Amino acid sequence: MAHGQPDFGMYAAKKTVFGQVDIGELAARLGSVDTYDRSGDVIWIDDFESGVEKWKHNVSAVDASIVSAEETARNGSFCAKLTAGDTLFGYANMLRTIAFPVLSKISAEFSFTVPEAISANTDVEVRFHIDMRAGKKFVEFHIKYDRVTHEISYMRDADDWVWIDTKELISYMYCFHQIKIVVDFETGKYVRLSLDDSAYDLSDATPKSRVVDCTPSIDIRAWISNKFATENPLFYVDDVIIKQNEP
Numbered sequence: 407m408a409h410g411q412p413d414f415g416m417y418a419a420k421k422t423v424f425g426q427v428d429i430g431e432l433a434a435r436l437g438s439v440d441t442y443d444r445s446g447d448v449i450w451i452d453d454f455e456s457g458v459e460k461w462k463h464n465v466s467a468v469d470a471s472i473v474s475a476e477e478t479a480r481n482g483s484f485c486a487k488l489t490a491g492d493t494l495f496g497y498a499n500m501l502r503t504i505a506f507p508v509l510s511k512i513s514a515e516f517s518f519t520v521p522e523a524i525s526a527n528t529d530v531e532v533r534f535h536i537d538m539r540a541g542k543k544f545v546e547f548h549i550k551y552d553r554v555t556h557e558i559s560y561m562r563d564a565d566d567w568v569w570i571d572t573k574e575l576i577s578y579m580y581c582f583h584q585i586k587i588v589v590d591f592e593t594g595k596y597v598r599l600s601l602d603d604s605a606y607d608l609s610d611a612t613p614k615s616r617v618v619d620c621t622p623s624i625d626i627r628a629w630i631s632n633k634f635a636t637e638n639p640l641f642y643v644d645d646v647i648i649k650q651n652e653p
Contacts, residue, residue, distance in 0.1 A: 439481050439517075439645040442584040443600055446513050446649030450504050453645055454479075458486045461500040467491020469638050470498045478642055480517040480582040485644035490530065490632040499533075499629035504648065506624050509540065511597055511652035514626050515586040517645040520577040521553050521630065529554050529633035532641055537627075538591050539620035545594045546614040549587055551601075553577065554633075558601065563614050570599065570606055582644060588652045589613075597652070624648065 439453050452460060454474065463472045470491035479485040488498040506512065514536040521530045531552045538545040548561035556574045559567040575583050588597040594615060596608035628643045 440647055442515060442517075443513075443586050446511075446588075446652040448647060448649050449506065450648045451646070452502070453482055454485050454643075455482045457484070458500065461486075461502050463498075463500055465491065465498045467493040467496030467632075470496055472498055472500050475642060478519070478579050480644040482644075485642045486628070487640055487642050488628065488630045489638050489640040490630045492632070492636055492638050494632065494635045496632040496635075496638075497630060499627050500643075501625060501627045502646075503623050503625050506591070506622065506650060508650060509591045510650045511588055511590050511592075512536065512538075512624065513586055513588040513647075513649045513652045514624075515584065515645075515647040515649075516628055516643055517582040517584050518628070519579050519582055519642045520551070520575045521639040521641045522577050522579060523553075524637045524639060527634045528637055528639055530639040531631050531633065533627075533629040533631065534585055534587060535625065535627035535629065536587050536589060537625040538589070538594065539623045539625070540591060541622070542617050542619055543594060544616050544618045544620050545589075547587060547589045547596060548614075549585065549599060551575070551585075558599075558606075560596065560599070560608060560611055561614055562612055566614075568611065570608075571604065573601065573604060575602070579642060582642070 457474045471489045473487050475487035490496050490498050533550045536547045550559045556572050558570045562568050586600040596611040599606040630641050
C-alpha cells in the first residue's frame with residue numbers, strides 16, 4: 407500500500423507560498439503583538455489601543471505626565487508616553503497589578519523607546535519592575551537602563567544596583583526596543599533577561615525581598631527618572647505582556 411502524500415499534496419514544492427506554519431506563527435502573521443519571545447503562556451496583554459487608564463499613574467515634579475500617544479507606536483495606533491518631572495530625580499511611572507493563577511516562572515515584557523536627548527545635559531534612566539507578592543514574601547525584580555552610560559543593571563538591595571552589561575541602544579522615538587524579564591515565583595529568584603538581541607543568565611542574581619503579609623499578586627511597572635533638573639525627558643512604552651510557565 408502506498409504511503410505519504412501524492413505529488414500534488416501539501417508537501418509538494420510551491421512557488422511564492424509555503425505549505426503551512428505553526429499556530430504561533432499564524433497568530434503573529436494575523437497581528438499578534440507577542441512576536442519578540444514567544445515562550446511561556448500569556449496571562450495578560452496591553453497594547454494601549456484603549457488608552458492608559460488601566461494603569462495607576464505616579465508622577466513627580468512640574469509637567470510630569472502619563473498619557474496616551476499617537477505620534478508613534480510599536481504596533482497599532484497608540485502607545486503610552488511617560489514624561490518625567492523637571493527636577494533632579496523627577497519621575498513618571500505607571501503601575502499595573504494583576505492576579506496570577508499559579509506560582510511558576512513569570513515574565514514581563516515591555517516594548518519601549520530610549521529617551522532622546524533634549525540638550526547636552528540630558529541624563530535619564532528607565533526602569534522596568536516585576537514584583538511578586540505571595541504569602542509572607544514580597545520580592546522586587548528591577549532592571550535599569552541608563553541612557554548616558556548605556557549600562558544595564560539589576561537591583562539587588564535598596565539603591566544597590568549591580569552591573570549586567572553595557573549596551574548602546576538606539577535613541578529614537580520611532581525605534582522600539584524589547585525587554586523581557588523572567589523570574590521564578592517559586593524560588594523568588596531572577597532567571598534571565600532578554601534585551602533585543604542579547605540574553606543574560608541571572609540565575610545567580612539575588613533580588614531585593616522582605617517579609618510582609620501579602621495578597622498574591624504581580625505588580626508591573628515602567629518608570630522614567632530624570633537625572634538633570636530643568637528638563638522633561640520622555641519615553642514611550644507599548645505592548646506589555648505578562649506570561650506564566652516560562653521555561
